[in-house]
Amino acid sequence: MAGLRLEGLRKSFGQNEILKGVDLTLADGEMLVIVGASGCGKSTLLRLVAGLETPTAGRILIDGRDVTRLDPSERDIAMVFQNYALYPHMSVFENMAYGLKIRGLPKAGIRAKVDAASALLGLDALLDRKPRQLSGGQRQRVAMGRAIVRDPKLFLFDEPLSNLDAKLRVQMRGEIRRLQRRLKVTSLYVTHDQVEAMTLGDRLLVMHQGVPVQLATPTEVFERPADTYVAGFIGSPAMNLLPGTLGRNGTAVSLEGTEVGLGTRRYALPDGHGVILGIRPEHVALDPSGREWPVEVVELLGSETLIHAGRTGAATLTLRLANGAPVGEAVRVSFPPEHLHLFDRATGLRLDPA
Amino acid sequence: MTGRFIPHAVLTLAVLLFALPIWIAIAGSTQDSAVIARGELSLIPDLAGLGVYRDVLLHGSAGAGPVWRALLVSAGMALVIALGKIALSLPSAYAVTFFRFPFRMTAFWLIFLTLMLPVEVRLIPTFQVMSNLDLINSFTGLTLPLVASATATLLFRQTFLAIPDELVEAARMDGAGPLRFLRDILIPVSGANIAALFVILFVYGWNQYLWPLLVATDPKLDTVVIGIVKMIGLDTATEWNKVMATAVLALIPPVAVVLLMQRWFVKGLTEGDK
């Protein structure tokens, strides 16, 4: 049975079409992370599911029930907001209890649920405090608690960790993952953060200008990006994307005269077809017999070194090396065929060998 | 030293400027009316003359009834106006800020426009309406026309606009309907602003002069402000010590309200209590 199903979901604000048709099925208990550049419609998608906005077209089904026209409170959903959105005049306990109180739960039942949630989140000692007496991480926990106590069918997270400092973010990330696994609640999680995107979700949805461009496991998205947008978006530093043309009967790519072999792969496209060759910075190999690239910038990051190399007027190349590797005026590199990605230059879509 | 001296001097001067008239009223109230009329008022109160307060409170003076009654009318009027204005403008601001309905902005601008039509401007038509409703010389007639408030509506709207959207949405997801949201979230969150507004509106109501003068000719409905004016007769017989005593008495309730609500008042005006 599907936890959540979106069918042809569209949303326009006036003349602007923000979401251009989203179809999606989430299994019961699955956690889907949504990433994409700012303004691509991630929050809008979440707000449609929450019922805070009405879709222009399409349907939303939760547990098989069509909720498209229902009020947020009738959808059995809980949402965790970026700035926590705690009620400032209520104590931690009241914040968590408010939704239950409105539903008319008996006092003892509310108490039990809030106690269980606060034990789970380590909030027991803070129940009488007001939100302003809490640290950022504690507030975030209360916001989570408010979501948990309602036993919802669906959790929605809109960049819940982006207001926290780096260390706390790592900690809360782990906590959210553990909680979600334990409670087995179907979840949608919006983020900007690469690491959150890669580590949190069972699957990853990459959005670009209101269109879902790839929906797959994080590993799959990383290893087989569906197009140049995803290739450039997922992974940091971003994948090198070098324009070239197909040659040698579809077994090599020529980049401004240099030929790069594709190993055992062969593409069923005419020679001369415009392509984009993709290779991640960590996969570029130093090779004395390779082509020479002049070094422009060297970034020493402690555990690794980033080298930005390029030729005037041509594409730049980023390399990621373990520390200690010698860096001179120029680097000679080669591209190991097993790590190459090929995209169609005209459409940007991933090309697969025949 | 000079760095501190000048601001201090300016502040002291300002305090004197504000406090002196009040002190003169207090000192004057204890002295003989004839002395005051001759302009020989002493700045030192004459403790023996304190009985004048008891006198005006219970019996009033030549032109006006007992002051306790006028104080009661004033307090009642100021309270009804302040609370009525809040009760009316809070829901109006709520509607205009949080709900989408046809002619929402028209409604908002109409309210806004009435800012340009204070009571003084619409005195005659308002009197006509009250007269047609047979409300002349009644407490309702005294207060009702002053209850509508564009200022309060606008101030509440500003307060509400500052409330983060996510808070509103969190409440919606929690299942709070419009009335629940108003009662459980909006009013508590805007508490400090409501208190601040109450103080301002109470003082506004207390100080009303022109409208009460016009609509209530029955001495039973005289406010303190009217009472003071009535005491100052056109003839020379004005009992100045009684006038000043009444003025001092008229000062106490608004000052008390300001002092009592000071904490919220300052909070509401400065930080908006987020």
Ligand SMILES: Nc1ncnc2c1ncn2[C@@H]1O[C@H](COP(=O)(O)OP(=O)(O)OP(=O)(O)O)[C@@H](O)[C@H]1O
């Ligand atoms: N209520 C609205 N009215 C008009 N336009 C809106 C509204 N809400 C969002 N938009 C527009 O929709 C687009 C997508 O917004 P959305 O908030 O979904 O982006 P996002 O992907 O969440 O971005 P971010 O990562 O910055 O949060 C933006 O261009 C925004 O201006």
Ligand SMILES: [Mg+2]
């Ligand atoms: Mg967003």
